[in-house]
Amino acid sequence: MSKIDERSVWEKIADQLRSRSMWMLHYCTGCGAVELPPSMTSRFDMERLGMGPMATPRQADIFLITGYLSAKTLRRVIYTYEKMADPKYVIGFGSCTINGGIYYDSYSTINRLDYYIPVDLYIAGCMPRPEAILNAFNQLMEMIRKGEANGWKRYKENYEWYKQNQLRSLGEVIVHDEFHE
Amino acid sequence: MMTAVRVAQVLLTAFFFGLTFEGIGRKVTARIQKRYGPPWYQNFIDVLKTLTKHGWTHGWIFDFGVLMALGGVIATLSFVPLGKLVAFPGLDNFFVIVYLFTVGALGMAMGMVGTGNPWASIGVARALTLMLGYEVPYLIVITSLLYFYKTSNISTIITAQGDGWNLFKFPIGALVAFISLQGMLGKEPFEAPIAPAEIASGPMVELSAKYMGLLMLMNTFMEFVEISLFVDFFLGGGTYFVFLLKYLIVWILAVMISAVLPRFRIEQAVAFYWTVPILLAFLQAFIVVLNQH
Numbered sequence: 001m002s003k004i005d006e007r008s009v010w011e012k013i014a015d016q017l018r019s020r021s022m023w024m025l026h027y028c029t030g031c032g033a034v035e036l037p038p039s040m041t042s043r044f045d046m047e048r049l050g051m052g053p054m055a056t057p058r059q060a061d062i063f064l065i066t067g068y069l070s071a072k073t074l075r076r077v078i079y080t081y082e083k084m085a086d087p088k089y090v091i092g093f094g095s096c097t098i099n100g101g102i103y104y105d106s107y108s109t110i111n112r113l114d115y116y117i118p119v120d121l122y123i124a125g126c127m128p129r130p131e132a133i134l135n136a137f138n139q140l141m142e143m144i145r146k147g148e149a150n151g152w153k154r155y156k157e158n159y160e161w162y163k164q165n166q167l168r169s170l171g172e173v174i175v176h177d178e179f180h181e
Numbered sequence: 182m183m184t185a186v187r188v189a190q191v192l193l194t195a196f197f198f199g200l201t202f203e204g205i206g207r208k209v210t211a212r213i214q215k216r217y218g219p220p221w222y223q224n225f226i227d228v229l230k231t232l233t234k235h236g237w238t239h240g241w242i243f244d245f246g247v248l249m250a251l252g253g254v255i256a257t258l259s260f261v262p263l264g265k266l267v268a269f270p271g272l273d274n275f276f277v278i279v280y281l282f283t284v285g286a287l288g289m290a291m292g293m294v295g296t297g298n299p300w301a302s303i304g305v306a307r308a309l310t311l312m313l314g315y316e317v318p319y320l321i322v323i324t325s326l327l328y329f330y331k332t333s334n335i336s337t338i339i340t341a342q343g344d345g346w347n348l349f350k351f352p353i354g355a356l357v358a359f360i361s362l363q364g365m366l367g368k369e370p371f372e373a374p375i376a377p378a379e380i381a382s383g384p385m386v387e388l389s390a391k392y393m394g395l396l397m398l399m400n401t402f403m404e405f406v407e408i409s410l411f412v413d414f415f416l417g418g419g420t421y422f423v424f425l426l427k428y429l430i431v432w433i434l435a436v437m438i439s440a441v442l443p444r445f446r447i448e449q450a451v452a453f454y455w456t457v458p459i460l461l462a463f464l465q466a467f468i469v470v471l472n473q474h
Binding site for chain 1: 207211214215216217218219220223226227229230233234235236237377378381382385386387388389390393
């Protein structure tokens with residue numbers, strides 16, 4: 001057992017609570033967003049699991065990257081991820097976040113999400129069906145309870161490495177637009 | 182000593198039943214939308230979870246505002262009679278409650294503006310504008326009630342309803358108070374101050390971790406004060422469990438109405454309050470004054 005997996009008794013109790021009340025950030029990239037309305041509404045109803053959409057990164061616990069990420073979006077994703085309160089969890093949707101998917105040779109998208117931010121769980125597919133998404137949410141709850149969803153600790157521990165990768169692909173992470181300057 | 186026990190009883194009631202009823206409300210909303218819905222204890226998990234996260238403060242104005250909001254609402258709550266359960270007998274005066282209630286609201290406004298986020302300022306501005314809307318008809322109705330009973334002590338008004346609830350004696354006033362209650366609770370159609378999809382949950386936009394949890398608790402206590410006042414003024418209070426049953430019915434009614442309605446824009450909400458409910462409130466006041474002479 002490495003240092004990163006160690007948890008106090010309080011952390012174990014807290015993880016039980018965290019796994020039963022996951023607020024997701026309502027920010028979607030790519031085409032996977034279209035699979036979320038059926039997961040939220042009456043057919044699959046993710047509120048059963050205590051999950052719901054939250055308006056801002058400050059309030060959210062899980063961050064869904066639902067598809068391809070262009071370099072322009074990646075900057076916003078990094079901003080958003082760093083604004084979220086620890087502990088935070090990231091789910092990568094579909095093959096685009098794993099190896100680039102059909103955009104593998106595009107000049108403007110990134111191929112592997114976990115070079116830039118730590119991903120706790122991937123869902124394979126193009127796109128995954130709501131059944132697969134609900135299955136992944138259950139899996140993530142299980143991982144949080146076991147203390148395996150440690151992406152937020154890995155990000156702190158390997159911050160230099162992540163920053164290096166971000167800079168290599170983006171040149172600079174700072175966003176230049178009317179909302180950020 | 183007994184006072185401390187009674188205050189603790191009021192606060193624990195608001196904590197346990199407030200959060201439980203909110204959970205039941207979420208379940209009711211889910212059933213209206215043909216969903217299964219979260220378990221009834223979901224709100225307890227949500228509040229406790231937020232306390233386990235590692236969040237950020239946004240400066241001492243923010244810290245102080247959050248504490249002032251929660252403290253102010255707790256102080257208000259301890260003066261509200263829950264039917265026969267009165268923490269400070271003789272002091273459960275309507276004006277005391279109204280006066281203390283502003284402490285919580287202003288604390289929230291100050292803390293949330295202290296985050297520096299423009300959405301928070303817009304949310305707070307909308308909340309105060311909406312307050313102008315619902316407070317006027319509500320105060321007209323309540324003051325005509327106070328005029329009718331010649332007292333502002335809520336326990337006395339509860340006792341005076343032994344022969345029939347104010348809901349039946351002043352049906353127009355009760356309707357106006359209920360419409361105002363919908364605005365106080367921030368439920369649709371008067372949800373503009375929060376509006377998650379429009380202004381990113383307004384005042385709560387920068388709240389992380391424990392601050393979110395404390396503000397959720399504050400919101401629960403605020404709802405408890407508002408609905409308790411309605412039950413005391415119009416549904417005749419009652420013993421502890423009768424009171425909670427009446428409370429639950431009013432709450433579920435408000436939730437069911439909010440589940441099927443869209444949202445007013447802020448100026449539409451104020452325009453609405455200052456036309457139909459305010460005219461009905463004047464009508465009720467006129468009837469009360471006519472009956473007295």
